[in-house]
Every structure is written in structure tokens, then in C-alpha cells.
Amino acid sequence: MLTAGDYQAIWLTLKLASLTTLLLMIMAPPLAWWLARSQTKIRPLVESLVALPLILPPTVLGFYLLIAFSPEHFLGEWWLSFNDSSLAFSFTGLVIASVIYSLPFVVQPLQSAFVHLDKSYLEVSATLGYGKFERLYKIIFPMLLPSFIIAGALGFAHTIGEFGVVLMIGGNIPGETQVLSILLFDHVESLEYASAHKLSFILLAFSMSVLVVIYGCLQKRQQRVLNA
Amino acid sequence: MNRIRLIISFILISLWSAHSFALASTVKNKPLNIAVASNFKLSAQHIAHEFTEISGIKVNISSASTATLYQQILRGAPFDVFLSADQKHIDLLIDANKVNQEHEFIYAQGRLVFWKPDITRVPTLQDFLLYDGRLAIANPKFAPYGIAAEETLKSIKKWQVQQYIKGNNINQAYQFVESKNVRAGLVAYASVIQKQQKNYVIIPQEWHHPIKQAGIVLNNDETKHAQLFRQFLLSENMQKYIKSQGYN
Numbered sequence: 001m002l003t004a005g006d007y008q009a010i011w012l013t014l015k016l017a018s019l020t021t022l023l024l025m026i027m028a029p030p031l032a033w034w035l036a037r038s039q040t041k042i043r044p045l046v047e048s049l050v051a052l053p054l055i056l057p058p059t060v061l062g063f064y065l066l067i068a069f070s071p072e073h074f075l076g077e078w079w080l081s082f083n084d085s086s087l088a089f090s091f092t093g094l095v096i097a098s099v100i101y102s103l104p105f106v107v108q109p110l111q112s113a114f115v116h117l118d119k120s121y122l123e124v125s126a127t128l129g130y131g132k133f134e135r136l137y138k139i140i141f142p143m144l145l146p147s148f149i150i151a152g153a154l155g156f157a158h159t160i161g162e163f164g165v166v167l168m169i170g171g172n173i174p175g176e177t178q179v180l181s182i183l184l185f186d187h188v189e190s191l192e193y194a195s196a197h198k199l200s201f202i203l204l205a206f207s208m209s210v211l212v213v214i215y216g217c218l219q220k221r222q223q224r225v226l227n228a
Numbered sequence: 229m230n231r232i233r234l235i236i237s238f239i240l241i242s243l244w245s246a247h248s249f250a251l252a253s254t255v256k257n258k259p260l261n262i263a264v265a266s267n268f269k270l271s272a273q274h275i276a277h278e279f280t281e282i283s284g285i286k287v288n289i290s291s292a293s294t295a296t297l298y299q300q301i302l303r304g305a306p307f308d309v310f311l312s313a314d315q316k317h318i319d320l321l322i323d324a325n326k327v328n329q330e331h332e333f334i335y336a337q338g339r340l341v342f343w344k345p346d347i348t349r350v351p352t353l354q355d356f357l358l359y360d361g362r363l364a365i366a367n368p369k370f371a372p373y374g375i376a377a378e379e380t381l382k383s384i385k386k387w388q389v390q391q392y393i394k395g396n397n398i399n400q401a402y403q404f405v406e407s408k409n410v411r412a413g414l415v416a417y418a419s420v421i422q423k424q425q426k427n428y429v430i431i432p433q434e435w436h437h438p439i440k441q442a443g444i445v446l447n448n449d450e451t452k453h454a455q456l457f458r459q460f461l462l463s464e465n466m467q468k469y470i471k472s473q474g475y476n
Contacts, residue, residue: 070408085362088409089393171393171404172367189295189396190370191320 002198008175009183010202016091016179017159020098021106024155025148027099028106035107036114054104058164065097065169089171094179097169098159106155113147146221150214157210160203259286260453261306265294265313266399267338267373267416268441271473272311279460285453293397295370301446302326308447308454311335313398314372315442322444331445335461336475338439339417340376343402343428346411351429357384362391364404364413372439373398377414379436418474441475 002010035047053061068075069088079087087093117140125139141148163181170177172186180199187196264272269291276287290297290307298317301310302324312318315334321327342356366374374394381387393409395401398416405413406423420428443461445454460466 066403066407066409072408076409086409088404088407089362167396171364172396173393185396186367186369188299189293189367191295191299 003195005174006183006195006199009178009180009199012091012175012178013160013180016094016098017156019095020102020159021152021156023095023099024102024106025152028103028110028151028155029148032107032110033114035111050107051104053101058101058162059168061097061101062165062168065093065165069093069169088169089173089177091176093169094166094177097165098162101162101165102155102158105158106151109147109151109154110144113144117144146217149217153210153214157207161207258451258453259288260308260457261288261290262309262311262457263297263301263305263307264289264291264311265297265372265441266291266397267313267418268311268336270422271336271418271470271475275461275466275469278466279457282460283453283456285456287457293370294372309443309445309457311441311443312372313338313439313441314375315440316372318442318444327444327446328448331448331458333443333458333462334440335443336441336470338373338376338441338475339433340373340380340414340431340436340439341417341420341428342412342431343405343415343420343425344412345405345425345427346408347427350427353429353432356429356431357386359412360390361411362393364393364395364401364410364415366398366401367394367396371395371397372441373401373414373416376436376439380414380431383435416474421472421474438476 031050035043035050066088067073069079069086070076071080071086076086076088087096121139121143122135125135130138161181162179163185166177166179166182167185170179170182172178172182178186180203184196184199184203187193187199262272262276269289272289272291276289279285280287292300294313294317297305297307297310298312298320301307301321310318310321318327318332322329322332342351342353342359344351344355344359347355365377366372368374368378378387381390393401393404393413395404399419401413402415402419402423404410405415414431415428417428417430419425443458445458447454
């Protein structure tokens with residue numbers, strides 16, 4: 001039913017989304033914790049930077065990245081000093097773009113969870129003699145597990161749905177940068193509506209399932225809070 | 229009391245003038261909506277400007293890739309004239325009974341160039357034949373200039389060995405090279421002329437099918453503005469201008 005090219009794009013998209021989510025789940029929690037607790041004056045500035053991809057047209061990000069990746073500029077030049085080809089039109093370039101693009105989707109749910117975390121739990125556990133890391137693994141992480149799941153799922157789903165940025169810096173290379181959304185656009189532009197229908201349906205079904213899982217998760221948590 | 233009366237009369241006057249202005253502009257000067265393939269956008273803007281100067285008819289220009297515009301028109305987009313980058317999409321519209329064949333015309337013929345801005349001299353065809361880096365082209369699956377690029381590379385037996393970066397349209401292929409992310413590309417002659425670039429060589433016409441850019445009048449209403457525009461576009465002066473912009 002699906003062609004080899006379709007499978008390749010699906011695999012590439014899953015690879016991109018998984019890697020991006022992994023990186024975000026490492027970077028986002030400390031950042032979200034800092035944003036939730038810090039009282040410094042530069043916090044609104046950092047908070048705005050993180051939220052920017054939510055409101056900025058993807059074309060702006062794509063345009064700046066294309067310039068930044070160019071060998072004429074610092075980032076591109078530095079990259080080329082130990083690599084053969086430029087960051088633009090490469091899988092690595094897409095990972096960098098996706099991390100930036102999906103950052104707010106992971107940071108914001110975590111940040112709000114951290115803000116609402118009752119401080120008394122941490123204080124009680126401190127009096128029990130729990131160290132910093134013990135508190136993290138025994139208290140914070142288990143209590144906020146649903147928020148972590150939601151953050152990860154949103155980051156993953158959002159990366160899968162990325163289009164504008166990839167269109168600008170991807171170069172449409174099968175197996176390297178031709179992700180599902182781009183291949184779909186490719187099918188539509190070449191008037192291959194049957195293939196376009198298949199891919200669209202896959203993306204629709206996937207996005208819907210992710211959202212159902214996320215909102216189901218939220219509902220469960222709400223019930224638990226209400227029953228407590 | 230006086231102030232309220234003043235405000236009310238002010239509002240009424242502005243409403244009335246806005247209304248009459250809108251009325252005047254719909255009746256006398258309904259703008260002509262023209263859909264233009266992205267490679268021809270700059271030239272079309274210039275021609276539209278001249279056309280408005282002479283006729284007093286306003287022109288709105290929308291540009292996108294030929295395939296995108298085709299699909300919009302197929303689904304009833306309100307364009308009066310469509311200037312495609314190829315003949316295929318115009319023929320598809322005719323096949324779909326969306327337009328009348330007699331309104332079709334060829335307004336320009338595109339040329340491909342091999343553009344390599346990072347060398348200090350003008351490249352030769354030999355440079356193109358020997359170039360083995362990544363090459364920026366328009367997507368050969370649907371972009372007319374991309375199809376010509378594929379034919380060119382096949383005719384010199386480089387299609388299998390060359391690495392490509394595919395732009396969604398010919399302007400994006402140009403942009404990939406201009407931003408130095410790719411060292412060379414097969415781009416439109418019109419682009420290098422408009423951007424006053426020097427380091428390019430024209431691809432011989434025998435290496436690919438001619439890129440015939442066809443247009444069609446979509447709206448043949450009583451004003452005949454669209455027909456007027458077509459006549460203007462095909463007039464000797466404008467054809468001379470189009471030629472100077474990198475078309476045959």
C-alpha cells in the first residue's frame with residue numbers, strides 16, 4: 001500500500017522526533033525548574049526566548065537558521081571545521097531546528113507542574129534526611145510523572161508535525177531530510193492525491209491518538225487530585 | 229450636546245465617504261488578480277506597473293509555485309489571469325474544463341544557467357561537467373525548471389552520480405546557493421540577471437526541452453480587463469522587456 005519512499009519518510013520522521021524528544025527531555029527539566037523558581041530579573045527574557053517558537057512564523061526560524069548554517073557565518077563555519085558538508089540540508093540540522101522549535105512544548109507543561117508543586121513535600125522530605133537527588137527521584141519525579149509524559153508526548157508530536165522550518169532548511173533529500181510532512185507536500189504538488197491521502201490519514205490518526213492519550217492522562221490526574 | 233452632534237455627523241460623513249469610495253472602486257476600477265509562477269514574479273510586477281500606468285486598471289499579483297497556483301485555481305481561486313512556468317499545468321486546467329483553450333498563450337521561454345558564485349571567473353560548461361559537489365535544483369517532480377534540470381543532467385550522464393539539494397521552486401534553489409549553503413546550482417537565467425550575478429554559464433538549449441511558460445485568461449467578463457492585460461503582455465515592447473530579463 002505504501003511505497004518504499006513513504007516508509008523511509010515515516011522512519012526518518014520517527015527518528016527525528018525521538019532524538020529531538022530525548023534531547024529535550026534532558027535539557028528541558030532543569031530549564032523549566034529554573035524558570036519556575038528563579039526570581040532574577042532576566043527570567044522574563046529567558047521565558048520569552050523559550051516561548052518565541054509558539055508565536056513566531058516557522059519561516060522566520062527557518063530563514064535565520066539557513067543564514068546561521070551558511071559557511072559565511074560563525075555556526076556554519078565552526079561546524080565545517082570538523083565536518084565535510086554544511087548543517088543545512090542535513091539530518092543534524094533538522095535536529096537542531098526541531099529542538100528549538102519544540103522547546104516551549106516541553107518546557108511549559110513542566111514549568112507549570114513545578115510551579116504548582118507544593119513546597120511542603122520537599123521540606124518534609126528534607127527533614128527526613130533526603131538529599132537533593134533522592135528528593136528528585138523519590139518525590140518530584142514520581143509525583144509529576146504525568147506532566148513529564150505530557151511534555152514528552154507534546155514535544156514528540158509537535159516535531160512530527162513540523163513543516164515550515166524543514167521546508168526552508170531541509171532541501172527535500174530522501175532518507176536525510178525528507179520527513180513525512182515534506183513528502184506529503186511533495187505528493188500534493190505533484191498531484192499524486194492517492195499517496196497524499198494515505199500519508200495525511202496516517203498523520204491525522206497519529207496526532208489524534210497522541211492527543212487522546214495526553215488528555216486522558218490529564219483527566220486521570222484531575223480525578224486523582226479531586227479525590228484526594 | 230454640540231459635541232455629540234459633531235461626533236455623530238463626523239461618523240456619518242466618514243461612513244458615507246467610505247461607502248462611496250468602495251462603490252466607485254468596485255464599479256470603475258475592479259483590480260485585476262494575476263497569479264504568477266514565482267520565477268516570473270519580478271518581471272510581472274514591472275509589467276503590471278506599466279499596465280496600470282497606461283490603462284488605469286489596478287493589478288494585484290499573487291505568486292507561488294506553479295503547482296500550488298494550479299490547485300488553487302482548480303478549486304475556484306478568484307484569479308483573472310494565470311501565468312504558469314510551464315504548459316503542463318495550463319493543459320491540465322483545460323482538460324479539467326476550467327478554462328477555454330483559445331485563451332491560452334505563451335508569454336516567455338525560460339533558460340537554465342549553471343551558477344557558481346564562489347569562483348572568481350565566469351564558469352564554463354566544462355566547469356559544470358566537472359563539478360562534483362552538491363547541486364541546487366528545483367524539484368524535478370513538479371517544478372518546470374526542475375524537470376529541465378533533470379533532463380539536462382541526464383543528457384550529460386550526470387543524473388545518477390550528482391548529489392542534489394531540491395528547492396520547492398526555482399527561487400528556493402537560487403536562495404540555497406545565494407546563502408552559500410550549496411556551492412552551485414542550476415537556476416533560472418532570469419534570477420541571475422535580476423540579481424546582477426556574474427558567475428554563471430547558460431545551459432545549451434539542446435540539453436533539455438524548452439521551458440515554455442504559458443499563461444491563460446481565466447476571467448472573460450464584460451470588462452475585458454484580463455484580455456487587455458494579455459494583449460499588453462504579448463505586445464512588442466513588453467516581449468522585448470521580458471527578453472531583457474533572461475527569457476527567450
